[in-house]
Amino acid sequence: MKQEIDAESNQRIWVSSTEQCVGVNNSLPECVYIHRRQKTYGDNYQETIRMVNQKSATAEIGFSHEDFAALLDKYDYHFSPGDIVAGTVFSIEPRGALIDIGAKTAAYIPIQEMSINRVDAPEEVLQSNETREFFILTDENEDGQLTLSIRRIEYMRAWERVRQLQAEDATVRSQVFATNRGGALVRIEGLRGFIPGSHISTRKPKEDLVGEELPLKFLEVDEDRNRLVLSHRRALVERKMNRLEVGEVVIGSVRGIKPYGAFIDIGGVSGLLHISEISHEHIDTPHSVFNVNDEIKVMIIDLDAERGRISLSTKQLEPEPGDMIRNRDRVYDMAEEMAAKYREQLKAKQQGEVAEAVPAAAAATEEEALEDIPAAVEDIPAAVEDIPEEEALPSAQE
Numbered sequence: 076m077k078q079e080i081d082a083e084s085n086q087r088i089w090v091s092s093t094e095q096c097v098g099v100n101n102s103l104p105e106c107v108y109i110h111r112r113q114k115t116y117g118d119n120y121q122e123t124i125r126m127v128n129q130k131s132a133t134a135e136i137g138f139s140h141e142d143f144a145a146l147l148d149k150y151d152y153h154f155s156p157g158d159i160v161a162g163t164v165f166s167i168e169p170r171g172a173l174i175d176i177g178a179k180t181a182a183y184i185p186i187q188e189m190s191i192n193r194v195d196a197p198e199e200v201l202q203s204n205e206t207r208e209f210f211i212l213t214d215e216n217e218d219g220q221l222t223l224s225i226r227r228i229e230y231m232r233a234w235e236r237v238r239q240l241q242a243e244d245a246t247v248r249s250q251v252f253a254t255n256r257g258g259a260l261v262r263i264e265g266l267r268g269f270i271p272g273s274h275i276s277t278r279k280p281k282e283d284l285v286g287e288e289l290p291l292k293f294l295e296v297d298e299d300r301n302r303l304v305l306s307h308r309r310a311l312v313e314r315k316m317n318r319l320e321v322g323e324v325v326i327g328s329v330r331g332i333k334p335y336g337a338f339i340d341i342g343g344v345s346g347l348l349h350i351s352e353i354s355h356e357h358i359d360t361p362h363s364v365f366n367v368n369d370e371i372k373v374m375i376i377d378l379d380a381e382r383g384r385i386s387l388s389t390k391q392l393e394p395e396p397g398d399m400i401r402n403r404d405r406v407y408d409m410a411e412e413m414a415a416k417y418r419e420q421l422k423a424k425q426q427g428e429v430a431e432a433v434p435a436a437a438a439a440t441e442e443e444a445l446e447d448i449p450a451a452v453e454d455i456p457a458a459v460e461d462i463p464e465e466e467a468l469p470s471a472q473e
Contacts, residue, residue, distance in 0.1 A: 154178060154221055158211045159228065164201045172197050174209060180219040188212060188224035191233065191265035200225065233264040234298045241293040246310050250288045254281040261291065266303050274306035274383075276344055290314070292383070308345065309383030315344045316378050316385070322418035324392070324410045329369040337361045339373055339387055346385035348373060353389055355396030364400060372407045374414050391417050 154160065154176070162176040172189075173181040189200040210227040240247060240263075249261035249268070258272045259281055270291065272281065292313065295304040319325070327339035327346065336349040350361055358364060365371070377386035389399050389406065392413045398406045406413075 154211050156211050156214055159208055160211060161206060162209045162223065163206045164203055167197050167201060167203060170197075172201050174223055176209065176221070176223075178219075178221060180215075180221075182209070182211075182221040182223050184209065184223040184225065188222075188226045191226050191229040229265060233266050234296075236264045237266060237293070237296050237303065238298075241296045244292070246313070247291050247293075247305075248288050249291060249305075250286060251284045252286075254284060259284055259289075261289070261305065263291075263303060263305070268303040268305045270305050270307055274308045276308040276311045306383060311344045312383045312385060313380050315342060316380050319375055319378060319385070321375055321378060322414055322421060323375050324372055324414045325375065326370065326372055327387075329365050329367050329371065332361050332365060332367060334360060337365050339371065341373070341385070341387075344385065346373070346375070346387045348387040348389065352376070352387065352391070354399040355390055355393055356400060358400065372410045374410070374417065 160176050162174040162182065164172055165175050165181070166173040171183055171185045174184055176182050184201075186194055186197055189197060194200055207225075208228060209223040209225060211221055212224040212227065213222040215221055247263055249263055251259045251261055251270075253260040257269075259270045259275060261268045261270060268291075270289070274294070275281065275284070277284065289307045290310040291305040291307055292309040293304075294306050294309070295302055297303075325341045327341040329337050330340040330345060331338040334350075336347050336352075338345050339348050348361075350358065353361060353364055371389065372392065373387040373389055374391055375385060376388045376391065377384075379386070392406050392410045393399055394405060394409050394413060
């Protein structure tokens with residue numbers, strides 16, 4: 076609320092931020108109604124429209140400026156950056172809008188703060204007289220005006236939503252809108268997400284993925300660091316894993332060869348055939364056994380859905396050690412037979428682990444019961460004093 080001299084009537088007036096009655100020459104309201112619009116684009120200026128009620132302009136009652144200011148302050152609310160408040164749109168400008176939030180001066184929301192998505196015109200988001208929530212972005216400027224944002228509210232709710240989706244280990248679908256040297260970009264709940272190139276499971280060049288919708292799993296959701304990382308590979312592996320089993324023989328194609336092993340494409344997802352799982356006999360490099368695009372039979376020995384990894388083996392399919400090097404056809408001909416033996420061994424091992432676990436559980440229960448019995452002798456001093464933890468064992472790492 077400011078006091079000004081009216082240029083036409085030379086009267087002192089109190090100016091409010093919204094359309095309301097104000098006092099003239101220490102009088103009560105019902106004399107001057109003022110609607111102020113503050114335009115923040117281009118050169119800053121103010122436009123004031125006054126409508127004078129002549130009937131009440133002559134009313135004079137004792138009411139000082141201090142009393143009037145105190146009355147206004149009594150109903151004034153204090154706003155701070157970070158607050159979320161309700162506001163009503165009362166003036167839409169070409170590059171923003173004025174919002175009545177109950178402050179002395181109308182608050183302003185620039186077009187770039189109207190949505191988490193691109194907005195070309197304020198009318199795409201706001202309508203006159205619409206009431207909704209706004210985030211207070213900055214404190215009052217020199218004119219007493221606050222800056223508001225809708226985008227910040229949408230960001231907060233978007234992060235909350237993606238954290239929930241990650242906690243549920245949900246699979247989401249999103250369209251690739253751009254690619255770069257490191258991977259592809261998508262939008263999840265309005266947030267920009269990144270898919271590293273190593274987590275894109277497709278033979279297409281990355282550039283050809285623009286416009287394509289991909290299933291995705293969350294790898295990292297970090298609001299503080301503003302990082303949202305997703306995996307296409309993990310989503311495909313999870314879907315594929317639902318139809319795969321450890322001990323199953325599958326046919327795949329050698330997709331790539333590294334010093335530590337070969338990557339095998341099995342139905343659109345990639346599994347690793349580690350160099351130690353190629354043969355019982357030592358091999359110097361996977362290149363000595365395979366070429367890119369070779370079609371081979373492999374057995375699944377591990378499915379790690381959480382990390383999105385499939386581990387493969389040909390060593391477990393060898394009838395005799397070294398057959399993958401000297402007689403690969405024999406390995407493939409007997410693959411199902413060798414896999415059946417592997418599954419039987421795996422089943423026997425699992426049953427043995429369960430059998431060992433039962434007595435251990437019973438012993439643990441008995442120990443818990445014994446703990447309830449009071450000690451026969453109290454407070455026997457220790458024969459050896461406690462060794463400080465840092466001296467008890469050498470560190471595993473220097």
